[in-house]
Amino acid sequence: MSKDTPPTVPTHTTKQRRSSDQVTLSQVAKAAGVSPITASRALNHPDKVSDSARDSVLAAVEKLGYVPNLLAGSLASSRSQLIAVIVPSLINTVFVEVIQGLQETLEAEGYQILLGNTDYDLDREYQLVRTFLGWSCSALVTAGLRHNKACHTLLTNCGHPIMEVMELxxxxxxxVGLDHVAAGRCMANHLIDKGYRHIVYVGARLSQDYRASMRFEGHEAVLKGAGLDAPLVELDTLGSLQAGAEGLAQVLTQYPDTQAIHFANDDLAAGALLAAQRQGLNIPNDIAIAGFNGLPLGQHLTPQLTTILSPRKEMGRLAAKELIRRLSGKNVYRRQHDVGFKLQLGEST
Amino acid sequence: MSKDTPPTVPTHTTKQRRSSDQVTLSQVAKAAGVSPITASRALNHPDKVSDSARDSVLAAVEKLGYVPNLLAGSLASSRSQLIAVIVPSLINTVFVEVIQGLQETLEAEGYQILLGNTDYDLDREYQLVRTFLGWSCSALVTAGLRHNKACHTLLTNCGHPIMEVMELxxxxxxxVGLDHVAAGRCMANHLIDKGYRHIVYVGARLSQDYRASMRFEGHEAVLKGAGLDAPLVELDTLGSLQAGAEGLAQVLTQYPDTQAIHFANDDLAAGALLAAQRQGLNIPNDIAIAGFNGLPLGQHLTPQLTTILSPRKEMGRLAAKELIRRLSGKNVYRRQHDVGFKLQLGEST
DNA sequence: CGCTGTCATGATAGCGCTACCATACGTTTT
DNA sequence: AAAACGTATGGTAGCGCTATCATGACAGCG
Known part of the structure; x- marks a missing residue:
């Protein structure tokens, strides 16, 4: 069926489309008496147009209330000012603080954060990555080094900078991250130095919070190295004050002669500390308690909580800076950044 | 300058552009043996194509590893699956919990959250709104009812659903929100019922956290109504445990005969409670302490903190549901939703 | 058997912006 | 003085997708 007769009238009644009342750059350009492309340059590369052109464009923008369509701009230039941030949870303050660090640094550079929450589900992470790549994100930040196969492939091939935070x-x-195994070792050493011999590690959902299990690895290695047992109590509920209280109860039942408990994080530790006090136990005499993270709460408890301070906000800031550096084309000499940690001695051990 | 000579050779060497190796829908369509538009329909309106077409498109998508370009799709359809969420702070857990509620509901419907942080700066809010509108967000969620003039104008005229959360x-x-004045009244009534007569309200940066000052209004009205003074202590640091401790100290100095302190939130209250205990004060006998929010921490302290429980996550969920309902074209009967609050009696008053 | 009404599919024309080239003009170099 | 360069500006053609309209096929109806 060869069509030899062209459509008599090409329907050139301008196939009208939804007329999204939006003010466009062309309208601004017309109002400013320049071409659209000059208007575009006036806004995005101000140094590439004459002062007079720039001024009249800016005046027109103001007058018309022009809001640039970032969608169109990003599509045309195939780069967006979006940066995807994928975290496993928002309940855990730790991730929120990293996000804060990222945000304050990235927003200052004109980037926007696209936030994703995996709920500790690696398949969900993969889905999020797909979606975010669809938005042509300039970069992706993700918490942790463990991903599923598909996700790993997608990320390594996507051509955008990838920043993995939290763990080194x-x-x-x-x-950008810290060495969790070393952190576990550090606290275990401290507890041994203090003279404790019966030490239990308590964590929550370690298969999900695998960084906590890395800390346990370090802890275990030190204890074994000192010829001690390294019992582990794993809770099924997520890290919280409540879970900490339960952890304490479980330890007291299962290992009655425990002298010290090394909790996977400060929430658990604080919950246990408060529960212990409620029960009339003396800390650290009856039982010593240590945490991880260095949350402010620990410093306001009596006794103050012994913990390991992780520079969370700093981690976010540093990650953001490195990304910006990479995105601005500069070479990044160090691909790996250790933000370190610090043993914070309290009275609870 | 009439151009009567067309460009000799129209440079039709296909003005090649950056060839973003990305797999496009056209490629998928070709591989599936259908037209691009059918491929588009197969993905976005699966019920509008035949089963066979759909299957071959999906197979091609899988085979080529196609990731839809959401930028292009949104531009073409002038609607994005983005929803902007603007909060004044992430340090305050309260907002994070609202975001969680929003996120779990919105992500389930395929929406993505674009997060903005104003740092309690209304001009910053305006900037964020501008940017977000540039992304053609389908809707905007913002914390609070107070905005600056420009922001208000922009929001009311943008044509997208606007959801203001936190306060009614x-x-x-x-x-979607709760009545903060009523919450302030509620706690004040409780304190009076308990027999306290010298009651101080302590808040932090009330000009920024104006919801806390609304609670003070309610508090003040009740106290004045009962013929009592309603002194206010305002701290300059943001709400935190540390600030709470300082607030306590300030109250003890300025109003030595204070019997009860009504704190603007649980962080302050908990900080004060812990500091008071450290100083050997008995709560509530020496001084009673009340908070607001119903954070878990309060329930784990001894004595348990008397506070007002605000349904933060629920607020986020409800806001998300209402938005989705609106976005799916359904009528929304109630534009205003009171999520309420609940006096949570502890032992601290 | 024509008429109307679905249904699946496709051709076309943008969405609003910017990359790419081309042009015009003034300035410097040889 | 001619050639080479630099700067400001504009025309054109897309970025990848979808809204709109048009088409052809087939069913139901009098």
Whole structure:
């Protein structure tokens, strides 16, 4: 069926489309008496147009209340000012603080954060990554070094900078974090130094919070090295004050001669500390308690909580800076950044 | 300058553009043996194509590893699956919990959250709104009913659903929140019922956290109504445990005969409670302490903190549901939703 | 058997912006 | 003086997708 007769009238009644009343750059350009492309340059590369052109464009923008369509701009230039941030949870303050650090630094550079929450589900992470790549994010930040196969492939091939935060290690691209195994060792050493011999590690959902289990690895290695047992109590509820109280109860039942408990984080530790006090136990004489993270709460308890301070906000800031550096084309010498940690001695051990 | 000579050779060497190796829908369509538009329909309106077409498109998507370009799709359809969420702070857990509620509901419906943080700066809010509108967000969620003039104008005219959360009142469009004045009254009544007569309200940065000052209004009205003074202590640091401790100290100095302190939130209250205990004060006998929010921490302290429980996550969920309902074209009967609050009696009053 | 009404599919024309080239003009170099 | 360069500006053609309209096929109806 060869069509030899062209459509008599090409329907050139301008196939009208939804007329999104939005003010466009062309309208601004017309009002300013320049071409659209000059208007575009006046806004995005101000140094590439004459002062007079720039001024009249800016005046027109103001007058018409022009709001740039970022969608169109990003599509045309195939780069967006979006940066995806994927975290496993928002309940855990730790991630929120990292996000804060990222946000304050990125927003100052004109980037927007696209936030995703995996709920500790790696398949969900993969889905989020797909979606975010669909938004042509300039970069992706994700918590942790563990991903599922598909996600890993997608990320390594997407061509955008990838920043893996929280834990130190060989990542796909950029990495900012701390050594959790070392942190576990550090606290275990401290407890042994203090003379404790019966030490239990308490964590919650370690398969999900695998960084906590890395800390346990370090802890275990030190204890074993000192010829001690390294019992582990794993709770099924997520880290919280409540879970900490339960952890304490479980330890007291299962290991009655425990002298010290090394909790996977400060929430658990604080919950246990408060519960212990409610029960009339003396800390650290009856039982010593240690945490991880260095949340402010620990410093306001009596006794103050012994913990390990992790520079969370700083981690976010540093990650953001490194990303910005990479995105602005500069070479990034160090792909891996150790933000370190610090033993914070309290009275609870 | 009439151009009568067309460009000799129209440079039709296909003005090649950056060839973003990305797999496009056209490629998928070709692989599936259908037209691009059918491929588009197969993905976005699966019920509008035949089963066979749909299957071959999906197979091609899988085979080529196609990731839809959401930018292009949104531009073409002038609607995005983005929803902007603007909060004044992430340090305050309260907002994070609202975000959680929003996120779990919105993500389930395929929406993405674009997060903005104003740092309690209304001009910053305006900037964020501008940016977000540039992304063609389908809707905007913002914390609070107070905005600056420009922001208000922009929001009311943007044509997208606006959801104002946290506080109840006459908003621009949709509203989910609670009555903070009533909450302040509620706690004040409780304290009076308990027999306290010298009651101080302690808040932090009330000009920023104006919801706390609304609670003070309610508090003050009740106290004045009972013929009592309603002194206010305002701290300059943001709400935190540390600030709470300082608030306590300030109250003890300025109003030595204070019997009860009504704190603007649980962080302050908990900080004060812990500090008081450290100083050997008995709560509530020496001094009673009340908070607001119903954070878990309060329930784990001894004595348990008397507070007002605000349904934060629920607020986020409800806001999300209402938005989705509106976005799916359904009529929204109630533009205003009161999520209420609940006096949570502890042992601290 | 024509008429109308679905249904599946496709051709076309944008969405609003910017990359890419081309042009015009003034300034410097040889 | 001619050539080479730099700067400000504009025309054109897309970025990848979808709204709109048009088409052809087939069913139901009098």
């Amino acid at each position: 290690g060989e990542g796909m691209d950029l990495n | 009142g006459e908003g621009m469009d949709l509203n």
